[in-house]
Amino acid sequence: MPEKSFLILKSNLTASDIKQLTSQWDLDSAIFANLFSQLDHINQKLNAVKRKIDYLDSVARETTKTKELKKVTDLTRELVYLKHTLDDQTESLRSFGEYLKKNQLASSADIASLMTKQAQLTKMIHVYTDLLNSISGLFTAMLDSHLNHLVKYLNSVALIIAIPTLISGIWGMNIGGLPDRTNKNGFWIIITIAAILTIIWAIILKKKKYND
Missing domain, CATH: 1.20.58 (Methane Monooxygenase Hydroxylase; Chain G, domain 1)
Known part of the structure; x- marks a missing residue:
């Protein structure tokens, strides 16, 4: 198996778990299942991010408080980390999927499902990043509008x-x-x-x- 398949991905497997695996098939299956678990965790994280984006979108239309602007910045930084993690992970997943398929350790449908889930999460991050950029622009526009109104x-x-x-x-x-x-x-x-x-x-x- 290519070593780079494990460079980006974090596994929930402990040392004792690995010792209990009796074959290469068991190990690959455990890693494969763990990858799905990792993607599910990222999906839950993105759902939480979406709720925060919806909240910021609503308050951006009513307030220009500094603390809300800080929340936008913090959330943008969080998405950047997730985006780069998934982007780097894509190639590793592809290599791992090819390895599993070549050695018939997983079905093509399961591998396709894993890659599809990865692609969906990557797309969600790009969409959420664009939404945050639009919210940041809305905050800026509201600040300019309030300043113009005050001067007027x-x-x-x-x-x-x-x-x-x-x-x-x-x-x-x-x-x-x-x-x-x-x-x-x-x-x-x-x-x-x-x-x-x-x-x-x-x-x-x-x-x-x-x-x-």
Whole structure:
């Protein structure tokens, strides 16, 4: 049997288990069964990853919290490890399958089933990686959207405040010729005018959805 068939794969067999195997057929059968067990374990791991992806996809539409972004990064790293493990394992499985088939230690159907399961898991990892990339992009887009909204809102507030600031600045000049400068109600007149103009300007911005 090619040595590389065992380089990537981890076996659950203990030393005592191997000693109890009475023939090469027993050993190969045990390894073959153990490979199915390993793939089932990876499949369960990927199912857990899928649940995490669904969760992150839902929260990505509502929040941009740093802890959720960290979860995306951690999950992406986990998928990268699984992806490289399966990619490296594929060639070993193919060599092992050819060995079993050549020596008639396993049926072609069982070998095909093993390789199909391996291919399905590899495909799932690629799909989940793409999903995580899209979620990461969604987080980035949401962050940009929130930042743009904040800047737009602050600009709207600045425009609204600019009107009373301009009016008070003009009437606060220490020069002659300003209307109603000697009027005892001049202060309240200026405040009223500034308030009315500010409200009108705020309504205009609201209708234009400038602060949405």
